[in-house]
Amino acid sequence: MEVFGDFQCPACRGFFEGTTKQVIDDYVIPGKVYLIHRDFPLDMHPYARQAARLANAAAEFGQFEAVERALYDHQDEWSAKGNIDEIIANNFPAAQFKKFQAFETQHMNEINASIERDRSLGMQRNVNQTPTVYVTAHGKTEALPGGGVDYKLLKSYFDYLLRQ
Amino acid sequence: MATTEIPLQTSARRAAWPRILLLVGRVVLGSIFLISAYTKLHFNGSWHFGDYHFLFAMAVDSYNMLPLWAVEIVARVLPILEAVLGAFLVLGVGLRLVASITSALILVFIGAMTRALILHIQIKCGCFGNDDPLTIWTLLRDSSFLVLALAVTIGAFLLTKRRDTVSS
Numbered sequence: 001m002e003v004f005g006d007f008q009c010p011a012c013r014g015f016f017e018g019t020t021k022q023v024i025d026d027y028v029i030p031g032k033v034y035l036i037h038r039d040f041p042l043d044m045h046p047y048a049r050q051a052a053r054l055a056n057a058a059a060e061f062g063q064f065e066a067v068e069r070a071l072y073d074h075q076d077e078w079s080a081k082g083n084i085d086e087i088i089a090n091n092f093p094a095a096q097f098k099k100f101q102a103f104e105t106q107h108m109n110e111i112n113a114s115i116e117r118d119r120s121l122g123m124q125r126n127v128n129q130t131p132t133v134y135v136t137a138h139g140k141t142e143a144l145p146g147g148g149v150d151y152k153l154l155k156s157y158f159d160y161l162l163r164q
Numbered sequence: 165m166a167t168t169e170i171p172l173q174t175s176a177r178r179a180a181w182p183r184i185l186l187l188v189g190r191v192v193l194g195s196i197f198l199i200s201a202y203t204k205l206h207f208n209g210s211w212h213f214g215d216y217h218f219l220f221a222m223a224v225d226s227y228n229m230l231p232l233w234a235v236e237i238v239a240r241v242l243p244i245l246e247a248v249l250g251a252f253l254v255l256g257v258g259l260r261l262v263a264s265i266t267s268a269l270i271l272v273f274i275g276a277m278t279r280a281l282i283l284h285i286q287i288k289c290g291c292f293g294n295d296d297p298l299t300i301w302t303l304l305r306d307s308s309f310l311v312l313a314l315a316v317t318i319g320a321f322l323l324t325k326r327r328d329t330v331s332s
Contacts, residue, residue, distance in 0.1 A: 011286075067172075080187075126178055126295075128297075129286050136299075140208055140210075142207075142208060142218065142219060143294060143295065144222055144294075145219070145222045145223040145226050145287060145288045145290070145294055146286065146287065146288055147226055147285070147286055147287050148226075149222045149225070149226075150222070150225050150232065153218070153221050153222050153225055153232070153235070153236075155291075156218060156221075157215075157218040157219070157222075160215055160218060
């Protein structure tokens, strides 16, 4: 399952809170589904790239999911002023968060390039809204209807695909 | 003799026009419904008789109008219903009833789409496959289908009434 998301997008937060968290618990952790996050920061969200950079830096320390949760859980708090570090730092030990920041600063160009690669991939696939979700199974990729999907419907679909 | 034959032919030709228009209208409308059903059942290069309803249920649910149990029923039934209505329209079977149901169905679609546009819900239309975005143009397109469906419905009732009057 690939999710093209924007950390500042309210629909992405809704999808993460209502669906992705349960997918992680029920399918990703048991090893049934492989979940890929693709960065697709929209131009209308001025702090989305900054948030994506932090999440990518945290990924280098195995903390992508923790930062993703913190970014969505506190989206209202940082999306107005862009004070991401100030808000998200409270969710991590100070030393660990400094590592994220240091990595982000040192590898700014690589991280930006990685975000851009995801965006280009989204453009190639005609992604025009977030979240946009693709499910690949048995060699075929299906685009789910844009804007997020109810967990129960996605669960039925996954269960069907896993039975095949 | 000649003076009586020409008006008869002209009158017969005139009488045939409404039937020809109705035939064209119902075949076009039926084809639209068959195409709509086809795009829901055949996508990504193959038929999806066993799993078409999963993706379509997600599209129906994105309208935020129905409870999940109803979404699942609509997702399973609607593509089949569209195929049956489309086939009956093309074949001209039970035209008055089928055209009436088709008009009512399109009216429901337009109502749902209008509501989504008013509420600024950014979703796919779900009208012709899963990749059909919902925009004002989609609404106008479906409104033109409604005009056609209503014309076919009215035509079906009028022509049948005329035939009944002639035969009695």
